[in-house]
Amino acid sequence: MGKTAGRARFARIGIAVAVLVVLAGIGVALAATVGGLAPAGGSNALVVEEPTTRPQDTLEAEPETSADAAAQEAPVEEAAPPAPTPSTTGALKVVGAQLTDAAGEPVQLRGVSTHGLAWHPQYVNQEFFTELREVWGANVVRLATYSAEEGGYATETGDRAALNDLVVRGVQYAQAADLYAVVDWHTLSDANPLTNQWAAEEFFRSVSGALGDADNVIYEICNEPNGSTSWADIKAYAEAVIPIIRANDPDAVIVVGTPTWSQDLAAAAADPLPDANVMYALHFYAATHEDDLRHALSTAVAGGLPVFVTEFGICEASGAGEIDYASANLWVRLMNELDVSYICWNLSNKDETAALFKPGCAKTSGFTLDDLTDEGLWLVDTLKSPGFSREEVALARAEVKDNSAGAQMLVSADDTLQWTFQVADRWEEGGRSFFRYEMAGSNYSAGVKSWSVTVPFNGEVTLEDAWNCQASASGTRLAITNDAHNGNVPAGAFVRDVGFIVSGPADLAVVEYE
Incomplete structure (x- = not known):
């Protein structure tokens, strides 16, 4: 599903591959960095100062391949203006090619x-x-x-x-x-x-x-x-x-x-x-x-x-x-x-793609995101529906990333860093699945004294271990912040030797969200 390009939307495997190619071409061996991360309990976290090019700058410079490719982005990125309503706009009329209010302003x-x-x-x-x-x-x-x-x-x-x-x-x-x-x-x-x-x-x-x-x-x-x-x-x-x-x-x-x-x-x-x-x-x-x-x-x-x-x-x-x-x-x-x-x-629970409610939903009001079909979710996302959290809508529409060993993805931080995540290993134990993620962060903007990143998952996540960072799990989220020795990241530098182990259901995976 499409998401708007921007700092908060880089959890894409395809983009990750392109970014790795770009970084390799300018001498930043990010793939090698991820591969050399310390195991659990490591204490040799590094902040490496090495100027580099921001991946999305390089990617955005490439020509669009088609109008439909560009349209994979979110339907309406700009903030929606206040909607006209009968109480604020009154009776409508037609002026030229426009539906308008009484003053002739487009509605x-x-x-x-x-x-x-x-x-x-x-x-x-x-x-x-x-x-x-x-x-x-x-x-x-x-x-x-x-x-x-x-x-x-x-x-x-x-x-x-x-x-x-x-x-x-x-x-x-x-x-x-x-x-x-x-x-x-x-x-x-x-x-x-x-x-x-x-x-x-x-x-x-x-x-x-x-x-x-x-x-x-x-x-x-x-x-x-x-x-x-x-x-x-x-x-x-x-x-x-x-x-x-x-x-x-x-x-x-x-x-x-x-x-x-x-x-x-x-x-x-x-x-x-x-x-x-x-x-x-x-x-x-x-x-x-x-x-x-x-x-x-x-x-x-x-x-x-x-x-x-x-x-x-x-x-x-x-x-x-x-x-x-x-x-x-x-x-x-x-x-x-x-x-x-x-x-x-249409407003129905009919078993068809165009219905906004799932076939098993018998409600006539009080709908939640769980009651909506894919079209219904797209619609409330497009309308920027005020009664639904933008984040909840995005997560409901989220693309689940690959959770197999070796899979890579980009996740943007809450500051200026962008992180490459890799599933370094996974295993089963006691009816639960365990995943070891390794991280490498790159700072393509101003220097920072601290950093943090929130990683959304598609299910309840339990933190088992973390190294060279402070981490905590709550519901479907893993919050990660710097350790005392690796929070200062100058512009153009990157962080390595950071990672964590989480457990959860077998399909536990990072999801893309706004």
């Missing part, structure tokens, strides 16, 4: 979508919507009402009154939680919104009549037109449905789907609707839709088309398959640059 909404309300209604509750705002850091929730699928609004099995009531209550819960809410008419298997226009008219007449005074509501009138549906079909449908909403809610923002599963922005840009308070939907799934569709988004916004990504996922378009973190991070970076709002699919 970006970031949040999540329910799955079909007929199948997964349980997540529409006040406790969870408040949690979405306060813990997850979302500022919008989308309420998906399927039209033609089993239990959908336009079907014989659909309970229209119950669906209408759930949507209205969902918007009210969102308002109480200080969230914007998107009311979504989820065209999918019916392909052409004209097919069930009668039902859409009935639905939007009812819900907009109940919500006309709400300043947190946005209407999405056709999710993903597809098949042979043309923009002319969609436009004719929109020209019939939008006046129904406008009769009850004259100033609401309305989002209109686009052809080819809401991907053909060019068709809408060539012949937009006359309503100035309308936006156009773009949907993507990062493992399927990459540079071409990102370029289409950039082109549309540059041309003045207001775009809202009302649905996306980071897996394949089917909602299943592999996650493409690199593509997902490129998408997020682009949407942030363009101030395009985005909503992640």
